[in-house]
Amino acid sequence: MKNLQISRRNFLRSSFVLTALPAGVWAANSNENANSVVLRCALMSDVHFKNDQNCAERHRLEKTLKFMKTFAANEPHPHFDALVIAGDMTDHGFTKELTNFRDSLFENLPEKTQALLCMGNHEFYGRDDHKKAGGAKKHWETILARPANSHSVINGFHFIGISPDNGTCRNGDYQNSLEWLERELENAAKDDPQRPVFVFQHYHISETVYGSCGIDHWGINDLRPILDKFPQVVNFSGHSHYPSNDPRSIWQGNFTALNTSTLSYYEMTGGIYEKFPEGYRNAAQVYFMEVFSDNSILFRIFDALTGTFFNIEYLLAEPGNIEKYLFTAPNRESSPSPAWDEHENAKISINEITPYSAYLTFPQAKENLHTRHSGIRFNSPKPNLIGSYQILLSQKKNGSNEDWEKAGEKNPWSEYYFQNQPDQKSISLEELEPGYDWQVEIRARNVFGKLSEKALTAVFQTPNDPDAQAQDRNHPFPKADALNFFIDENGTPQNDPFIPSFSREMETFGKPLIRYGWAEMNGKNDRFRIRFTPKDYARLKRQMTMCARFSFETFREKGAEDIMANTESGGFAFELNHSKKSLEFWCHVAGHYVIISSPITPGEHTVCGTYDGKKVSLFIDGELAAEHSASGHLTFTANPSARAFCLGSDIANGGNGSNYFTGKIKFAQLFTWALNHEQIKNLAK
Template sequence: MNEFKPILRFLAMSDIHFNREKPERRRNFELGIKLAYEYAEQQEYKGIDVLTINGDFTDHGEEEHFADFKESVEGALKPETDLIMTMASHEYMCDGHVEKAHERLRRFFNRGPDNHKVIKGFHFISVSPTISCRFQDEKREFLKKELEAAHEDTPFKPIFLFQHPHITETVYGSINWGEDDLTDILVNYPQIVDFSGHSHAPVNDPRSVHQRHFTCAGTGSFSYFELDEYDKVYGTVPPLDEPSAQFLIVEVSEEGAVKIKPFDVVTQRFFDMEYLVETPWNPDSFIYTEDRYFAAKKPEFTAEATIDVTVKADGVDFTFDQADGKGERIDDYTLTVRKKEDGSIVRRICFWSKYYLNNMPARLTQGLDLTEKGDYTVDISARGFWFNRSVNKLTTEFTI
């Protein structure tokens, strides 16, 4: 393709969860917008054309949450930046009444829950759930009509679609936090570039961009992380789950190519990754597909990597060097403790690498509440995001 030159730029955010008891969420939201403007000012194309807020911008949908969010948006956005919003389950929580939430949206933001805008020749369609995070017939009909109109107008340009929950079996987080109410409609339009939240999954997880029938991207969270795996020793909410403040900066060229750039507000910089969708309307050109599971290189512990074992009164700590992910970060580790005398397993756990932190630590410490006296061996294996287990393990012996 020709050199990528953006003529359109927008921010994709979700799950901000405004709550006066959590003021850091508001601070990070406003800081994220400020940092995005600073980034844009340093580029040849300096505009931020749209801020998209993809649901759960309030914690419980209360009047004060709407008021605070409006004040924050109006203070942070420049006049030339448009605003696109969807609602979701947390906006519907207060009073338990969807229509009251819609009334608040109209009163505070002068808009309805579903919209279709054309900005610089590109179609932006946003649709809010009927109730909770489900889409019923009225929403499906709205989406069919608007997608067909957008397709007829620009069949060889991306259509940007925004709804709060992920589409099931697409991006990371969509197994536990996805809905399939719209899938049969969306598969007809491969040029869709769909943005969704709900899961609080990290934007720097490479599975957070997915292509099969169309392109999907997860928009992260400004509140806390949750991950979509169920074998971890501490459940789906990882250590250091707050503060989370991540979003996407999306750039679009005149030809319709789309660049997706994950950004971290906590460290005030981009993650070391970006995604380029050159021809969104052509599914044969998709590269962020399930093929990545077969092409991924296996992680490896370097020859210099070590494990340090610390025996304490209430258990054992294992501190070790992270593995080399061969161009990607490590997803998780499996730690296995065996009795030295016969090799029988006494404890086996799986835990994350903390890859979701932009400043990912070079060494990890993981504890076990193992206190029984004896001689043991421990081994640690690494795993990437594509079930690619490391080619080697770290091993050592210890005595309690």
């Protein structure tokens, strides 16, 4: 078990050393200014209990509570004084979810440990359960037997919890509690101006911790003017599900703030990154906070999945002294660039090369240990603050002397948020093209966004695809090779693409009415879904044709309906725009949508949309209706759950439908090249 005696002076001296030290070195027993633990707490949020009593989150919570009972059993301060949960203890705030959480918590809570709770936005999603109870807040307070806003004093330290009156994913309403919060903070500060005051709520404060800044939208502004008045405040919040072992999860400005992560699933920064990376449900991080007799605070990060601690720790040496704050923007900006160990001779290994994919493996880069972010300590000789990698792809025809052409970028996470982070990083490149030379350039990116100066590089070739020669692409009546929907003579919907390696599997949702060779869609939940893989999309990168024959009776006053679509931040679609009484063809080229349209009347039509690498074109009933110049690769969704084409709707996150179509569909086709005008006229006959 660890040694709880720590010298703050010795710790501060070690804040600027040039090599990482194991925990046993920097936390060793010292007789000089030795401080004892006077308060110990566990801090978490976003537990997300389900109706299912056997949900993974229940096991993670109970495993943490069990560990807390023995963590410091042989130390002078042997117990936890408090457990703080900053909201979203359930998925919806349903009665069953809340009672499951309540029973699990209080049946396993260690003796002498107080549970301090506040509401999150998910506690407001209970609908009928809340109506019966007289509102979400009353429902929560009744089941958990405590007020939604609370002020507790434990061992002389003030804990203030504040709940919203209403909560959504984007915002929480704290307006009715702001005066109360400021009054409670004033009273706490008067009690002892030197001691830290702990404030917890569900939402981050905007522009503070990781998850509240820039493109991330998990923060609110309401509490900031109040907290800015109290430098001794240490604020805890969740909501984002971003990992706590990312140093951006602790912030200092006019007060201190920490992100409390999750016991359910990680969510990450979007944009160029994957919001839900592989293994994202393997998440269970908890702060173990120890306050010492000189008011300094140490945070360890417990991983409930493995029962161990992450190798990064945070120390607040003087919580209320703004001049001594370490977790600041200037310190982040001064972080060094990452690098690969020169002695390891790091290289990229490339295997499993197919016409459309390749598998890369390379060693994880390391933090540059010559300087470090002050206030962060590592309890392992192998610290790693590598957040992600930038992988740049270039291509040219096999054996050609042409210049390399930019062919895309991937930004995979390093998996630093897993306790058992692999030493080797493996990436599958799944949207390559056959018959090309490829150049790969990989740079490491630390959690503060700085790229390594040195890049790992490699070159490989993809073989030609025999399917590309499967038919004469100039034939006047070509066969749809990627998707071919129709109603067969037995009245059964079919998908029968010419190339067998494209999926034939088709799922039906709702109850489309099949008669006279048409599928009639109700505009509510009727749709067909055909899954696509990255390999499938790779064959549509340079050219494509999408065709459909459909019929509709009338326009609505407003809104949009999709006849055939695959547009979840990528792809293409045929969409009826009711307010403009037009048909739109959406085509995602070089990272943005090109949208062309033409007036259309109710009735039966055959429409084709093409992209030939130079322009996007829309044909209605065999005739060119709209055209717009465009160049670059066709681009598709990075969301695995949305990799599918829908007939009768668009695709949405989770594979769901949206913009449902009211009308009939006779056929829908997708080709891996741009059809010529003669072929399009023949399809319209």
